[in-house]
Amino acid sequence: MSNSKKKKMPKGSMETFFKVLRMIGNYRFLLILSIVLAAVTVVLQLYVPILFGNAIDEVVGAHAVDFDRMWYYLSRILVMVIVSSVSTWVMSIINNRMTYRTVQDIRAKAIRHIQELPLSYLDQHSTGDIISRVIADTDILSDGLLLGFTQLFSGIVTIVGTLIFMFSKNVWITLLVIVLTPLSFFVAKFISSHSFQMFRKQSETRGKQTALIEEMIGNQKVVQAFGYEDKASERFAEINEDLKNYSQKAVFYSSLTNPSTRCVNNIIYAGVALVGAFMIPGGFLTVGGLSVLLSYANQYMKPFNDISSVITELQNALACAGRIFELLEEPAEVPEEKKEMGKAAGEVNIEHVSFSYDKSKKLIEDFNFESKPGMRVAIVGPTGCGKTTFINLLMRFYDTDKGDILVDGQPIKNVTRHSLRSNYGMVLQDTWIKSGTVRENICIGKPNATNEEIKEAAKRSHSWEFIRRLPDGLDTVLTEDSLSQGQKQLLCITRVMLCLPPMLILDEATSSIDTRTELQIQEAFDQLMQGRTSFIVAHRLSTIRNADWILVMKDGQIIEQGTHDDLMKEDGFYNHLYNSQFVNVAQ
Incomplete structure (x- = not known):
């Protein structure tokens, strides 16, 4: 098979993900600021359960409530919630700006690269498919990036911060949570590897559909003159059927992630509650302490649930990003470090x-x-x-x-x-x-x-x-x-x-x-x-x-x-x- 007809192997989702991160790296200042705000938001949100636990522990018994201390903790909670909300709002603005600037850069780079590609590439690829990569795939990537930014930075900081706070409260319960966590990763990895392939096929089929529409509309007079309308509709129906099948399979696989990870997370939550309940009578843990650990268990599992809830958009975005990077990585015409030709005589x-x-x-x-x-x-x-x-x-x-x-x-x-x-x-x-x-x-x-x-x-x-x-x-x-x-x-x-x-x-x-x-x-x-x-x-x-x-x-x-x-x-x-x-x- 000639080189021109060799089909490139699709890129893996992780490889594509790191390429996207390198593109985002052009906005390091915004990226660092977003991470800092995510850390501030998460730390404040994680500290709130400790204050709630302390406030609960001030309720010693009937007619033995230290209201001054309790109101002190509650007022601090109010301040932290306000600061956390403002940080989240600013982080969202930064993530929006970073996302759309990155997508703008990708589109601009794609258009410049198309101008530099050899004519052989344009001859071998349909115009509709190239348009689909630059327009539709980039739009889907922007949606996925926005969701990814919102969940990724906050999620990583939440997981790390939660573990630190949990270790400060109880080492054994924290180790139990860590031991059970890989179950979520194994389930998510198994499902996402299948859904990524389906999303990639969905994106490729969407490109074929765009190419056919562009071909039929651009030559509508010829289509009607030769009575090709029914055949064109049949071709469209075949591609549309493939698109429907790939889309359904992609959504089905990706939709399994959320309930599966929630099931694992509920097991972790139940384990924390059970072990903590046995520790209270022995004096190893207070009721307030258990409420803090249960709250942290929820906080720890929340990033997994959040990411799994948007896994469809993320996998779709990575599949589209892979097609865009394939275009960007196509070899351009050989760079020219040659002399200029003056006005020719014509020989x-x-x-x-x-x-x-x-x-x-x-x-x-x-x-x-x-x-x-x-x-x-x-x-x-x-x-x-x-x-x-x-x-x-x-x-x-x-x-x-x-x-x-x-x-x-x-x-x-x-x-x-x-x-x-x-x-x-x-x-x-x-x-x-x-x-x-x-x-x-x-x-x-x-x-x-x-x-x-x-x-x-x-x-x-x-x-x-x-x-x-x-x-x-x-x-x-x-x-x-x-x-x-x-x-x-x-x-x-x-x-x-x-x-x-x-x-x-x-x-x-x-x-x-x-x-x-x-x-x-x-x-x-x-x-x-x-x-x-x-x-x-x-x-x-x-x-x-x-x-x-x-x-x-x-x-x-x-x-x-x-x-x-x-x-x-x-x-x-x-x-x-x-x-x-x-x-x-x-x-």
Whole structure:
């Protein structure tokens, strides 16, 4: 199995938990302050039972109550409860801030990392699944973190503090509690290990569901045109059924934790009460002391109950965090400590290049070609022959497996991707218009362009006619349905007209444009290509008759090359390909 198809083993919940803690470590001050406030809250809450026990012991018998001492203890209890409540309130504010800042950092890091990932990763993962990781999984993580902060810090301090206070009252009862405690851990560990796997499958299935929804809604016209609605609903129903099953199993397993740990905790409580009752007649313990120990037994068990009550959210959060960290840990494109490429003259040499997406299936083998500055090179061939792959290699969206591509004599692997790509103007068949104004869409490659430069580029690309008719002209905010497909493609062409790069790549650049406008744009392209090295991919071969050189590709190989007239005289594959487009017209 190729590396690209190898499935990574899911991360364990503890490994994921420590990764989350490292992210939280960016806010050490808030973290330390939260722990301090948790300690203050817990210590005060733990000291209250001692005061209650002392107040109870002041009730010696009938008509023998020391009211002054009793009211003294009760007033101190009131003060401690107020201080503890304020500390808890401040701790909650800090935990909220720490949680949402951490999640904000994770989202920002994820978006930056996606921009740095190789194109191969984005090709192999659905857009919906990636969106689900960045949005839905991060939201679930934030909910789990908030619950975790609230329970974790207070719980740890409560457990440690309770044991210290219990030891000060009675060593033997405290040891009994410690001996019985592992029962809760064993039960919780057994259940959580099963529920984590179910939550992970639930999160993965949710990503598949998001991907399917994005796919169906984004292509609704095609779905309806081919009557695919029922089949799409069936596919959704299958994924929805899987999601329901995984969700039910995850919730079922996790819901066992709370009653199981409560059962163990009740056993511990009963043990403390029984042993303490036998100690009172011998004078080893007072009634007030037993009430303190029983209160501590409850306090000691409370963190286990609290954590088990939110185990569903915590396990779900850790499962989602694991998927997020998988994305963040995907290797980025190789870091570039290379020189910048200046403005290129346009000489492109391809020397013994081999490349394939799947290493078990050969695509391009021993590809050789030389282009002089200013040449118009057309690339033709049947679907799947490697035309678009050739463009991907020129732009370094993928790196070659073997051989080198050189621009002006220097291998493109030795220069930064950004400086290489800034020398190309690229117009693809698939248009991309971002949310924003017309001006912002045109100026992507030249942010500081003036209005005059933008208008001039728009006029040359024949897009100014429809731009000036828009409600706010260049300042019109575009939405998904603001423009037709042809108008979107005109804007993409305008971007290139504005930048005037030394090399051009036109991949079916006029496929969505009417014939009249295409002729006008072809004239504009002819002017633009003057003195610029141009690579033109086209299925309509009539549009590339004037190319300086034509490469005919098949199965990743150049099988023919030359001018249009020379290739037509050879009566080979190109001749057959060119004439085949007129067969139906002739008939």
